[in-house]
Amino acid sequence: MLIRRLLTAAAALAIAVPSFAHAASRGLAKAMVAGKSVSIDYGRPSLAGRDMLGRATPGEAWRMGADAPTKLMTDADLSFGAASVPKGTYILKATPDGKGAWTLNVHKEDETKVADVPLVVGKTKESVETFTIEVRGVKEKGEIELQWGETSLKAAFTGK
Numbered sequence: 001m002l003i004r005r006l007l008t009a010a011a012a013l014a015i016a017v018p019s020f021a022h023a024a025s026r027g028l029a030k031a032m033v034a035g036k037s038v039s040i041d042y043g044r045p046s047l048a049g050r051d052m053l054g055r056a057t058p059g060e061a062w063r064m065g066a067d068a069p070t071k072l073m074t075d076a077d078l079s080f081g082a083a084s085v086p087k088g089t090y091i092l093k094a095t096p097d098g099k100g101a102w103t104l105n106v107h108k109e110d111e112t113k114v115a116d117v118p119l120v121v122g123k124t125k126e127s128v129e130t131f132t133i134e135v136r137g138v139k140e141k142g143e144i145e146l147q148w149g150e151t152s153l154k155a156a157f158t159g160k
Helices: 002-020
Strands: 025-033 036-044 070-074 078-080 083-085 088-096 102-107 113-138 141-159
Touching (some): 025 141, 036 113
Parallel strands (some): 025 113
Antiparallel strands (some): 088 102, 113 141
16 A cells, blocks of 8 residues: 555656756747748747856857757748858857857758858847847848847848
8 A cells, every 4th residue: 555655656746847847938039031931949048137148158159048959940041241041940059259249150950050140239128037039021121139138139131
């Protein structure tokens, strides 16, 4: 009888523990650019009183978000100034230079680098507690914006 109770308690605990595991929610930013879909799937960690961007190591790529990699899926060929990103699926990372500038790193899923895009650094109107990525599109022009804390990082692009 005692063994049965212990086994029942162990089974209940095994079922309950994964539901208490901490995982950031997922976000999906999506827009139409040049009549085609451009979207970014990413983890949405919260600041919880931390300065997470300030803790990023200069010269080292930050995977942007939490848990699974941040993925760009585009049905359009994108141009970020001189940098070209053909339609497809990519992993996005961001690298700080330690002097306040950031670069968006676009990689194939096998980690082959496709493009490095300078990000325009700015301030948000109010502090953003949960990491947020927005994609905006108007005709063939688009913009990606990352927001966290009081920091905004933007990259404009065109699609075709």
